Amino acid sequence: MSAALAIDLGGTNLRAGLSRDSGEPTPLGHWRAPTDLAGFRDRIGGLIGEHAVTRLGIAIPGLAAGTKSAWVPNLPYLDGEDMTDLFPGVRVAIGNDAHMALLAEAALGAARDSDDAILLAIGTGIGSAVLADRRIVRGARGGATSFGWACVDPSDSGDEAHGWLERHASGRALDAIARQQGHGDGAALIAAARSGDADAVRSLETPAAALGTALAGAVALLGTRLVVVSGGVADSLDVLGPMIRRHLVRQLPPHLRAVAIVEGRYGAGASLVGAGLAAQGHALWTGRDG
Structure with a gap:
């Protein structure tokens, strides 16, 4: 070819x-x-x-x-x-881009052996994609599974360009939290949390809670047991993964709590x-x- x-x-x-x-x-x-x-x-x-x-x-x-x-x-x-x-x-x-990332992970990467999976691409924004019965769900105009628009706050007034979850838990949101905490950017904030900085860990609870709580609805809807994280935040999963999962499983029935959150093979x-x-x-x- x-x-x-x-x-x-x-x-x-x-x-x-x-x-x-x-x-x-x-x-x-x-x-x-x-x-x-x-x-x-x-x-x-x-x-x-x-x-x-x-x-x-x-x-x-x-x-x-x-x-x-x-x-x-x-x-x-x-x-x-x-x-x-x-x-x-x-x-x-x-x-x-999230659908393309799932294509990579389903064909060659972390979801290669799965029939069903959710991919979260967390970078500047939040993208997502779903593998269902070994098919990538794209929907009308490629608009299916736009998880960055998920919302767990009924009082939120909305935004024309960016969804609730993206505004609260994307890489851009982590950068904003980092600046408030006196760190240069989200990567520096993650590094501080990794080193045991208690304030940094506490500041990450808000985006982790947003991701885990919103993700619970998607997992419950689809019944998937695999969540693959890609994008620039994927290499922070050692810090964020357990925090996200704690909020995720709290909102799930027992038969879905075995869901795994894994780093994609290809990251960003x-x-x-x-x-x-x-x-x-x-x-x-x-x-x-x-």
Whole structure:
């Protein structure tokens, strides 16, 4: 099969890799995310030309329908843009970045041996995806399983661009908590908690409670026993995992309390791996998996 260009486009950074088979793509580099459509077209188009690819897989932090980007809150210049119009002559697979991350974990990673799983991609925002009966649930316009919009506070007034859980437990939220505690960012706060700083541990209880309590509803709805965490926060699971699980199991019936929370094999790189697999037409993405 010909080489494919894999792109993981986030609200902050753009990562690229070259996929030549059904495995992990070879990294090509990373850059700041383009701030306008012209910059996006120039960056991707330049990589397509440089590597002479005929297939393109793009993971976006939003919704996609077919080959069109439907809604990307952090990159609104992509809304309504059809990738086949921007990059003619290239076969395109585009999807939500969490769905792409689940593709990587279900095909090659932590969910490889599972028929059912929930993936949480916790980075700048919160993405999610569901594997049900060995199929990735995408829904209308790729909008299924938007877990960042889960809410366990009936008094919350809502927000047009960011869901309740994302506002309370994403990487951005951890950064805000860290600044309040006198730490530089979320990573520094996690490091302090890991070293035994009691104040840091206490400050993490709020986002952990939000994640665990909201996650209980998803686990109960789906009956899954596996939660895979990817994204930039995945390497903090040694600190956050037990805290999240404590709140999670408290809201579950006995037969679901064995649910495991595990770190994804690919961490923050899962969406790039998934984009390469989607570009290569992996059966889990095309729906041909039996």
